[in-house]
Amino acid sequence: MRESTTPPRSDSVSPDTQHRVEQFLYAEAELLDTFQLKDWLALLTEDIMIKVPIRTYTHPGTEQSEFSENGYYLRDNYDMIRERVGRLKKSYAWSENPRSRIRHVIGNVRITEVTEESYTVTNNQHVYRSYGDTPENDTLSARRDTVLQRGEAGFKIADRTVFFEDSIVSTKNITLPLL
Amino acid sequence: MGSSSNSEYSSRVKRMIEQTGSGIDEGSFPLKIFNDQDIYDAELRRIFARSWVYLGHMSEIEQPGDYVRRYIGEDPYILTRDETGQIQAFLDSCMHRGAQFCTADKGNTSHFRCPYHGWTYSNDGTLQGMPKKAEAYQGLDPEDVELESAYLDTFKGLIFGRIVDEGPSLEEYLGDFKWYLELILDPTEKGMTVVTDAHRWQANHNWKTSADNFGGDNYHVFATHQAAEETDDLDRGPWKKLPDNRRGEFNHLACTDNAAVSYQITNDRETYMGYPDDITEHFNSDLSEEQTELFRRSLFYFGTIFPNTTVVHAVQSGGWGGPWAAIRKWQPRGPGEVEVISWWLVPEEYEDNDAFMERSHRGWESLSAGGAFESDDLTIWEGISESTKSMTLDIRESKGNMQQGMDGMSDEVEILEDPMHGPGEVTTNGGFYDERGTRTLLSSWYEQMSREETGANSGEQ
Numbered sequence: 001m002r003e004s005t006t007p008p009r010s011d012s013v014s015p016d017t018q019h020r021v022e023q024f025l026y027a028e029a030e031l032l033d034t035f036q037l038k039d040w041l042a043l044l045t046e047d048i049m050i051k052v053p054i055r056t057y058t059h060p061g062t063e064q065s066e067f068s069e070n071g072y073y074l075r076d077n078y079d080m081i082r083e084r085v086g087r088l089k090k091s092y093a094w095s096e097n098p099r100s101r102i103r104h105v106i107g108n109v110r111i112t113e114v115t116e117e118s119y120t121v122t123n124n125q126h127v128y129r130s131y132g133d134t135p136e137n138d139t140l141s142a143r144r145d146t147v148l149q150r151g152e153a154g155f156k157i158a159d160r161t162v163f164f165e166d167s168i169v170s171t172k173n174i175t176l177p178l179l
Numbered sequence: 180m181g182s183s184s185n186s187e188y189s190s191r192v193k194r195m196i197e198q199t200g201s202g203i204d205e206g207s208f209p210l211k212i213f214n215d216q217d218i219y220d221a222e223l224r225r226i227f228a229r230s231w232v233y234l235g236h237m238s239e240i241e242q243p244g245d246y247v248r249r250y251i252g253e254d255p256y257i258l259t260r261d262e263t264g265q266i267q268a269f270l271d272s273c274m275h276r277g278a279q280f281c282t283a284d285k286g287n288t289s290h291f292r293c294p295y296h297g298w299t300y301s302n303d304g305t306l307q308g309m310p311k312k313a314e315a316y317q318g319l320d321p322e323d324v325e326l327e328s329a330y331l332d333t334f335k336g337l338i339f340g341r342i343v344d345e346g347p348s349l350e351e352y353l354g355d356f357k358w359y360l361e362l363i364l365d366p367t368e369k370g371m372t373v374v375t376d377a378h379r380w381q382a383n384h385n386w387k388t389s390a391d392n393f394g395g396d397n398y399h400v401f402a403t404h405q406a407a408e409e410t411d412d413l414d415r416g417p418w419k420k421l422p423d424n425r426r427g428e429f430n431h432l433a434c435t436d437n438a439a440v441s442y443q444i445t446n447d448r449e450t451y452m453g454y455p456d457d458i459t460e461h462f463n464s465d466l467s468e469e470q471t472e473l474f475r476r477s478l479f480y481f482g483t484i485f486p487n488t489t490v491v492h493a494v495q496s497g498g499w500g501g502p503w504a505a506i507r508k509w510q511p512r513g514p515g516e517v518e519v520i521s522w523w524l525v526p527e528e529y530e531d532n533d534a535f536m537e538r539s540h541r542g543w544e545s546l547s548a549g550g551a552f553e554s555d556d557l558t559i560w561e562g563i564s565e566s567t568k569s570m571t572l573d574i575r576e577s578k579g580n581m582q583q584g585m586d587g588m589s590d591e592v593e594i595l596e597d598p599m600h601g602p603g604e605v606t607t608n609g610g611f612y613d614e615r616g617t618r619t620l621l622s623s624w625y626e627q628m629s630r631e632e633t634g635a636n637s638g639e640q
């Protein structure tokens with residue numbers, strides 16, 4: 001799995017498309033930040049995959065990608081994502097109890113591929129996480145690739161990969177709202 | 180260690196070690212040992228330097244030059260296969276001024292060049308050359324310079340290392356646990372292979388907390404993992420073979436001198452953790468009839484070999500995937516911190532079976548930092564490290580409880596003598612209601628911590 005390097009393509013989509021894609025990502029991020037996960041689930045296509053590949057620092061100079069092709073912290077289809085959403089509603093899902101206070105900051109939104117059916121979008125993000133009654137907090141920096149399906153009723157998320165900066169995960173766990 | 184403050188430190192540590200030793204038979208232990216700087220420092224010297232510490236699997240370094248960076252205690256080693264095919268492990272520390280020469284986690288190279296002054300070592304640890312030798316080191320024989328290396332030993336593809344060469348060989352150390360290890364990590368003819376890079380995460384808990392949890396604590400599953408087990412609509416697979424609410428009856432705990440494993444079985448000989456039926460054609464002919472029988476009926480194995488190696492072979496409950504096998508290392512990073520490394524393994528026979536690999540990955544994922552199960556444990560373990568550094572527990576010498584399975588505690592826990600369950604001390608319901616696993620691991624801890632140090636710079640007088 002490779003983080004693609006993308007040439008600047010600012011002229012490839014109209015300002016209006018760029019605007020609509022960005023607004024969608026911002027609104028989606030708000031659903032994640034506020035744990036409105038049922039509503040968020042409604043934004044996904046039923047054949048979605050969400051992936052968080054493992055990153056390893058390989059010998060300097062090797063061509064091999066740092067991201068694993070077959071190892072992920074999370075590689076879930078719709079059924080599993082739905083179960084995870086159900087899980088997080090329970091007070092005894094300790095991974096988010098105490099519930100994290102999360103804030104996505106999304107930037108560098110670029111549309112890298114346009115087809116009749118979809119836009120492929122890349123963005124950078126810093127996700128701030130604070131929890132419990134302590135001063136502890138984590139910032140998860142990542143690049144995110146999303147395939148947005150175009151439809152009458154607006155966009156749906158058809159595929160997503162989150163490429164974390166860290167090779168050793170440095171927050172206590174990775175839960176859906178952090179992606 | 181001669182100063183008065185150091186001998187005070189020493190007597191405080193000694194006291195906690197003795198309390199741990201004397202508490203084992205009454206089922207108690209000083210809670211403080213789960214987060215204490217002095218105890219931790221002593222553990223690095225007394226446990227990690229001279230125990231067999233898991234370094235890697237043969238399948239990770241198949242070609243000459245393949246290397247991976249691994250730690251013994253907190254010491255960085257490079258585990259590699261040299262040009263003659265020998266397995267080696269060197270400390271990442273140049274013999275000139277001590278600079279480190281390995282920055283990556285894995286790679287392939289026939290030599291390492293130190294960035295500081297350019298000394299070059301071949302991957303058998305010998306010094307190959309140095310810049311300006313004719314001008315600067317006329318009288319130095321390169322053959323006199325060699326990297327520090329660890330003592331290595333292997334069992335069924337698992338490579339272990341130690342810094343101090345004393346005590347039992349690896350096979351002696353594993354003892355009766357070899358029987359379980361053979362069936363957990365070598366059940367098929369071709370053996371197991373590590374599939375991809377490991378899950379790695381840094382977490383705020385002591386290495387013993389998680390080592391203990393994976394060494395037979397199924398009791399926590401009720402409270403910790405209820406949310407993950409209550410899936411609405413996932414296929415529970417071979418777990419359906421267990422009668423409702425009768426899980427305990429099929430749950431056992433096997434303890435040996437330095438290891439403990441809990442396992443769950445059914446009465447159905449065609450359970451084999453949800454492997455495809457053709458698994459029976461691949462069974463390792465070296466396994467005994469009893470080992471094969473147990474494997475046929477199993478749902479999971481979760482075990483810990485003291486100090487910090489965990490082995491898993493399982494199909495996950497709740498429909499969260501598997502079967503998968505894993506080796507885990509609880510890499511110490513401080514008294515209240517650990518780096519968790521989890522490698523995924525499958526029998527080589529199934530490596531190219533995509534449908535199988537997908538299910539297997541899912542099971543492995545369920546116990547990653549992003550997994551539906553593990554993510555719950557991590558929050559809780561963090562709390563243990565927070566509380567056990569407290570002065571209250573230190574001053575009051577407060578004790579934790581591990582009495583399950585002792586006299587008068589449970590009607591359900593009975594010693595099981597049946598060759599199908601192997602040579603360990605096995606109890607019925609043991610994973611759920613017997614804390615013998617914790618007592619076993621803490622006795623190994625006591626034994627190592629109370630043994631005199633023999634190295635030249637030992638902490639003892």
Ligand code: FES
Pocket residue numbers: 273274275276277278293294295296297298
């Ligand atoms: S420290 Fe390595 S060459 Fe000087």
Ligand SMILES: [Fe+2]
Pocket residue numbers: 392399403404552553556
């Ligand atoms: Fe757990």
